[in-house]
Amino acid sequence: MQITDELIEYIGDLSRLYLSEEEKKRAKKDLSDILDYTEKLNELNTDDMPEMSHPFDAVNCFREDVVTNGDDRENLLSNAPERKGSYFKVFKTVE
Amino acid sequence: MEIRELSALELGSAIKKKEISCREAAEAYLTAIAERDKTVGAYITVLGGKEMKDGTSAAEETAHGKIASALSRADEVQKKIDAGELDHSPLAGVPAAVKDNMCMKGIRTTAASAILETFRPPYDAGAVEKLEAAGGVVLGKVNMDEFAMGGSTETSHYGITANPWDTSRVPGGSSGGSAAAVAAGMAPYSLGSDTGGSIRQPAAFTGLTGIKPTYGSVSRYGLLAYASSLDQIGPLAHDVKDAAAVLEMISGPDRRDSTSVLKEAFDFSDCFDGQIRGMKIGIPSNYYGVGLDTEIRDAVLAAAKLLEERGALIEEFEMPIIDYAVPAYYIIACAEASSNLSRYDGIKYGHRTKNADNLIETYYRSRSEGFGTEVRRRIMLGSFVLSSGYFDAYYKKALKVRGMIKRAFDEAYEKYDMILSPVSPTAAYEIGGQIADPMAMYMADIYTVSVNLAGLPAISVPCGFTSGGLPIGMQFIGNSFSEKKIIKMADTYQQMTDYHKKRPEIFGKGGAE
Numbered sequence: 001m002q003i004t005d006e007l008i009e010y011i012g013d014l015s016r017l018y019l020s021e022e023e024k025k026r027a028k029k030d031l032s033d034i035l036d037y038t039e040k041l042n043e044l045n046t047d048d049m050p051e052m053s054h055p056f057d058a059v060n061c062f063r064e065d066v067v068t069n070g071d072d073r074e075n076l077l078s079n080a081p082e083r084k085g086s087y088f089k090v091f092k093t094v095e
Numbered sequence: 096m097e098i099r100e101l102s103a104l105e106l107g108s109a110i111k112k113k114e115i116s117c118r119e120a121a122e123a124y125l126t127a128i129a130e131r132d133k134t135v136g137a138y139i140t141v142l143g144g145k146e147m148k149d150g151t152s153a154a155e156e157t158a159h160g161k162i163a164s165a166l167s168r169a170d171e172v173q174k175k176i177d178a179g180e181l182d183h184s185p186l187a188g189v190p191a192a193v194k195d196n197m198c199m200k201g202i203r204t205t206a207a208s209a210i211l212e213t214f215r216p217p218y219d220a221g222a223v224e225k226l227e228a229a230g231g232v233v234l235g236k237v238n239m240d241e242f243a244m245g246g247s248t249e250t251s252h253y254g255i256t257a258n259p260w261d262t263s264r265v266p267g268g269s270s271g272g273s274a275a276a277v278a279a280g281m282a283p284y285s286l287g288s289d290t291g292g293s294i295r296q297p298a299a300f301t302g303l304t305g306i307k308p309t310y311g312s313v314s315r316y317g318l319l320a321y322a323s324s325l326d327q328i329g330p331l332a333h334d335v336k337d338a339a340a341v342l343e344m345i346s347g348p349d350r351r352d353s354t355s356v357l358k359e360a361f362d363f364s365d366c367f368d369g370q371i372r373g374m375k376i377g378i379p380s381n382y383y384g385v386g387l388d389t390e391i392r393d394a395v396l397a398a399a400k401l402l403e404e405r406g407a408l409i410e411e412f413e414m415p416i417i418d419y420a421v422p423a424y425y426i427i428a429c430a431e432a433s434s435n436l437s438r439y440d441g442i443k444y445g446h447r448t449k450n451a452d453n454l455i456e457t458y459y460r461s462r463s464e465g466f467g468t469e470v471r472r473r474i475m476l477g478s479f480v481l482s483s484g485y486f487d488a489y490y491k492k493a494l495k496v497r498g499m500i501k502r503a504f505d506e507a508y509e510k511y512d513m514i515l516s517p518v519s520p521t522a523a524y525e526i527g528g529q530i531a532d533p534m535a536m537y538m539a540d541i542y543t544v545s546v547n548l549a550g551l552p553a554i555s556v557p558c559g560f561t562s563g564g565l566p567i568g569m570q571f572i573g574n575s576f577s578e579k580k581i582i583k584m585a586d587t588y589q590q591m592t593d594y595h596k597k598r599p600e601i602f603g604k605g606g607a608e
Contacts, residue, residue, distance in 0.1 A: 014478035015433065016440070017471055018463040030472055031479065033534055038422040038489065046495035053494055054324050055310040055501075055550025055575075056356065063350050075217040081447030088443055091454040 001035045003028045098123040103189050103283040103337040110176065110188040117169035117176070117188035121232050124190045125165060128234065128281045131602055136256045137266075137276040139195050140203050141235040142168075165190065165234050172230045185340055187230025192282035194273045195236040196243055197223050197328065198317035206319045207241045207251035210439050210446045210465025220317025221349040222286060222328045229344045234282055237272030241467045242436065243293055243321045245269050246539055249530045250469040257526070258301060259599040260565055264523040267297030273331050274301040278599060284332040284341050288318060290325045291424055292518070292543025295555035298331050299518035299568020302557045302597060304338045304585070305331045309575050310550035311356035313342075314349030322431035323354075325424075325547040334595045335556065335586040339363040342578070357576075366583040369590050372406030374580065376571075377511035379414035382542060387520050394559030395517050395569040401591055402584070410511070416503040417545055419496050424544035425537055426480050426493035432470075433477025439465065472533065501549040508574040513581050515571055517542050518555050522565035542570070552578045554585045557594040566594070 003011075008028050012019045019027060073086055082089040098120055101109065109115045125143055132138050142165045172181070172188050181187035193199065196206040198216035205211045223233070240250040248256045248271025256271045258264040259279035266275040270287030274297035277285050287294040289307035298305030306329045313328045320326060330341035340363075347360035378399060383392050403409045441447035441461025448460035466474070480489035507514060520539060529536045546553045553572040560566060571581040589595050 011475050011479050011482075014482055015471070015474045016437070016458045016462050017466070017474065018459050023471075027472065027475055030533055031476055034425065034476060034537070035479075035489075037534065037537075038426055038493075040422050041419055041426075041492050041496050044419060044496060044499065046492060046499065049495040049498045051491055051494035052498035052501060054354075061348075061350065061353055061355065072217065076443075078217070079214055079444035081441060081445070090442055091451070091457060093454050 001032060001039075003032045099127060099280045099283075101283070102333055104185055104340055106283055107186045107189045117173040117232060118166055120188060121165045121169040121190050121234065124234055124282060131279055131281055134257065134262060134601070135259055135275050135279045135281070136254055137237050137272040137279065137281060138192070138235045139205060139207065139238050139253045139272070142202065142233060165232055169232045172232055175230060181230040184229040184344070186344060188232060189230075189283055190232045190234045191226060192235060192237045192273060192276040192285035193223060193226075193233050194239050194270050194285070194287050196239060196288060196319040197286060198319070199223055199233065199236070202236065204236065204319070205253065206243070207239045207253055208465065208467065208470065209252040210462070212252070212446060214444055216317070218317060221314030221352060222345045223317065225314075225345045225347065226286070231344070237276050237285060239272055240269035241470050242319065242432070243269040243288060243290055243326075244432070244469050244473055246292065246296055246536055247524075247526075247530065248272060248297075249526065250467055252467060255526055258523045259601060260301065261523065262601065263525055264565070265300070265526055265528075267300035267519075267523060269293040270297045270331065274298055274303055274305075277301070277303055277331055277333065280598070280602065284330055284337055286328055286341070286345070287331050288326055288328050289547065290321050290327075291428060291540050291547050294329045294331060295543055295553060295568070295570055296519050296540075298555040299557070300523040300566065302566030302595070302599075303331050303333060304335050304557070304589075304595060305329065305555045306338050306342055306578075306582075307546060307553050308342060308346065308578060309552040310547075311354050312346050312361070312552075312576070312578075314352045314355050316349050316351040320435040322428040323435060324431060325428060327547070335554070335582060335589050336367065338554070339366065339582050339586075361578055363579060363582055366579050367586050369587045371402065371584055371587045373408065374513075374584060375408045375410065375511045376402065376584070377507055377514045378409060378411045379417065379514060379516060380411045381413055381415055382417060382516045386541070387517060388522065390559075390561045391517050391520070391522065391567050394567045395515065398558040398569055398588060399515055402588060405587065405591065407584070412507065412510070414503055414507065416500050417541070420500055420545035420548060421537055421541055423493040423496040423500065424540065424548055425476070426489050427497060427548070429473045429477035430481050430490050431477070433474045433481065436466075436470070436474055441465075469533070497548045500545050504545075504549045504551060504574070513571045513573045513577070513584060515569060518568040518570050519543070522561045522563075522567060546572055551575060552581060554581045556585045556588060557597075558588070558592070559594060560597075
């Protein structure tokens with residue numbers, strides 16, 4: 001499949017990645033090669049097959065909706081790239 | 096008694112009998128790391144601690160006061176053993192290496208990515224918690240392909256890892272550090288993770304035994320996710336008995352992983368009697384055709400012959416669906432990766448760019464600066480196959496093919512107890528040999544990825560050497576939760592052979608000084 005300049009820009013946006021011109025060129029070729037290879041799947045008739053998104057049909061093991069974890073604020077904030085008091089510091093998100 | 100010549104179980108037994116202390120065991124391995132890891136490069140972080148005389152060059156001083164070095168941890172375990180608290184833990188006091196995608200509280204956990212260079216998890220992974228509860232002593236965190244994406248450990252941000260059998264070659268991947276550490280005598284066993292072959296292939300490349308357990312049998316809580324419906328933690332060790340003991344220790348239910356399905360931990364105690372008479376092994380003949388190195392084909396088929404002489408029933412059959420496993424795998428794995436890795440945005444933890452003026456730019460730049468080439472490639476592929484307009488043609492199609500692969504395995508297990516196949520089409524290749532060609536790298540996963548797509552267990556064991564002296568591996572693939580059968584078969588094979596006893600000679604005969 002041909003990956004156009006517009007498509008690679010779009011994929012970069014979906015991926016939240018900036019791509020240099022060099023990277024775009026490279027990514028266009030790599031993705032196109034890989035996608036061409038996956039065309040092989042179209043040799044198979046899968047009309048009657050269900051989509052298998054998981055190894056087992058019923059795997060979710062639910063628990064009672066009871067709080068078991070306590071206040072762990074300092075521990076969780078210890079990895080914050082930037083913080084202000086007991087908050088994560090980020091750029092303003094509303095004008 | 097040379098500590099590092101013992102198997103993990105033998106060392107555990109010597110510790111119980113007070114012939115060796117936990118501290119002596121940890122010290123012996125930390126010393127080996129200090130001497131050898133300059134050559135091998137298996138460890139990203141060594142929990143050496145201040146007490147080490149020589150190992151401090153590789154050791155990291157942990158900033159959090161409560162974090163134990165391997166030596167102080169060994170002393171703690173010793174006290175518990177002396178108090179009789181760990182009588183039922185055969186590996187209590189035995190050191191281990193842990194792949195750097197499993198969280199350990201307060202200890203840097205990077206997934207071999209720049210984006211997590213300073214990340215210190217606020218909690219322990221479920222598998223690590225079980226290992227430590229059973230008296231395991233973690234020596235350090237080992238190298239891997241970035242976010243487990245790769246088969247050579249070359250995509251790591253923290254440098255390459257050499258194969259101890261030939262340091263110009265890769266140790267395999269993504270659990271290449273887990274494999275190299277054990278093969279080079281720098282840990283008696285290790286934990287790895289397997290999304291598309293990442294335990295089995297490095298085990299094959301380094302002459303080790305590796306188990307990819309049935310999906311859901313080992314907790315994924317605290318495993319940094321690559322592809323959640325495929326990821327599974329498992330052991331790498333010198334032989335089947337050690338690997339089985341580790342799997343017993345780390346398996347079992349964990350309510351914090353909603354896909355954890357095992358009701359209780361495995362018990363393999365009745366798997367080592369060597370009785371395989373009448374067990375049926377299917378050999379998918381199309382696995383042994385074009386593309387497979389002839390030395391590997393011959394070694395695996397010779398192993399089948401040996402097991403047949405011992406009473407196993409061997410039969411060839413066709414499994415043509417395997418040809419579709421790699422393309423289905425890469426679509427599904429990358430789709431899940433693009434979703435899983437969207438969490439790395441520079442806000443709550445991980446790398447945050449210094450070059451942004453607003454929130455959106457923070458996301459873009461933090462991710463672009465933090466992720467390596469292969470990870471970016473897979474995120475892009477995954478974002479694409481999940482995008483509107485392409486979702487049905489790629490992602491949905493791959494999920495349907497996944498169903499067909501599972502069905503083909505189900506049909507095979509109506510006739511056979513297990514399937515025997517190669518692990519990799521080649522032995523360990525030269526460093527730099529494949530990294531520039533993603534397609535060649537992906538195609539090499541032909542024998543391993545279908546196991547993950549179907550959620551099955553498989554064990555990789557050494558079955559010979561190439562004419563160049565490199566280890567060859569084969570794998571027994573079982574039906575879901577039939578670990579006992581494949582472990583029994585693999586152990587029987589090791590009772591009849593000594594490939595698993597050979598050690599690389601770069602550090603002297605027998606891998607010891």
